[in-house]
Amino acid sequence: MAETTATAEHLALLLTESGMQRMAARALCALLYAEQETMTAGELGERLSASAGAVSGALKTLVTLNLVERVPAPGSRREHYRMRADGWAVMTGGNNRLIDAMVRSAEEGITAVGEDSIAGRRLAEMRDFYAYIQREIPALIERWHQQRRVR
Amino acid sequence: MAETTATAEHLALLLTESGMQRMAARALCALLYAEQETMTAGELGERLSASAGAVSGALKTLVTLNLVERVPAPGSRREHYRMRADGWAVMTGGNNRLIDAMVRSAEEGITAVGEDSIAGRRLAEMRDFYAYIQREIPALIERWHQQRRVR
């Protein structure tokens, strides 16, 4: 087995550059590349050379985002964590909160300036686009799950 | 007309929280809410109370991302800028670079650990998902443009 840590960290860097918090990205990638079903917070800390506090914060974020889940405890020790199988779908579809906000923000802007102004037309375009995406993304993800079930 | 600056800044904040650089987000939103077709770097600086340097950097970023375009100069003064009409589509579809990287990263990981390991199966799921998205997003955007042309 090659040095997977470097590969994992490389992906983490990519996610960080796309806006994810650094430690959250590192923890997610460590879970992704782990040759175990689950990891404890302590194991993650060791693997990442990070303090317990940093790991705790990162896991909280990841669990909130539904990218990682607490596992009830397979053996019987403390909390175990694993990346959710549908994590990537959640991450992509989960932008819904952002998209909703974009639609609302555009509407708010239109209310302020009127639809028949220069800015109003731009804002209407923005609203229409995000409303379209808002409609289509769930269907896209659904098709993915369907396709996946077939195999 | 209400105070549109606050609305613009609010949207900018949202974009910042989603990973866009602060000043780039502010400049984009200023252009979005502007009651003019185009703005010069100087006008933007004034509107944002930001230094020329900061505006210059932000515009460079936005032009590189294809969210904003230089306008050849309508009158004859210096560079004018405007938000591209398809900016939002570019912003959404433009994640392609990220998505390509995700696919590559997953494949790289699989090469390192083999497909028939615990990590290998997770990585294969990741690869399959992003390969799917890679295929579907362009079609999604294309349908948007089509729909739009109809009106």
Place this chain on the structure above:
DNA sequence: CTGAAGCTTCACGAATTACTGAAGATTCAG
């Protein structure tokens, strides 16, 4: 050709963000 206006680049300093370490909370074994 010369000067002025505007844009870009860059080094430095300010502000923000992220991590550590320690103290407190929680859970479980015995």
Place this chain on the structure above:
DNA sequence: CTGAATCTTCAGTAATTCGTGAAGCTTCAG
């Protein structure tokens, strides 16, 4: 019930990011 192991929270600090201001470059008017 008590103690040990692990996790969480938080204050302080380290690291990073971001913006300013100044200097240099480019373009254009005269």
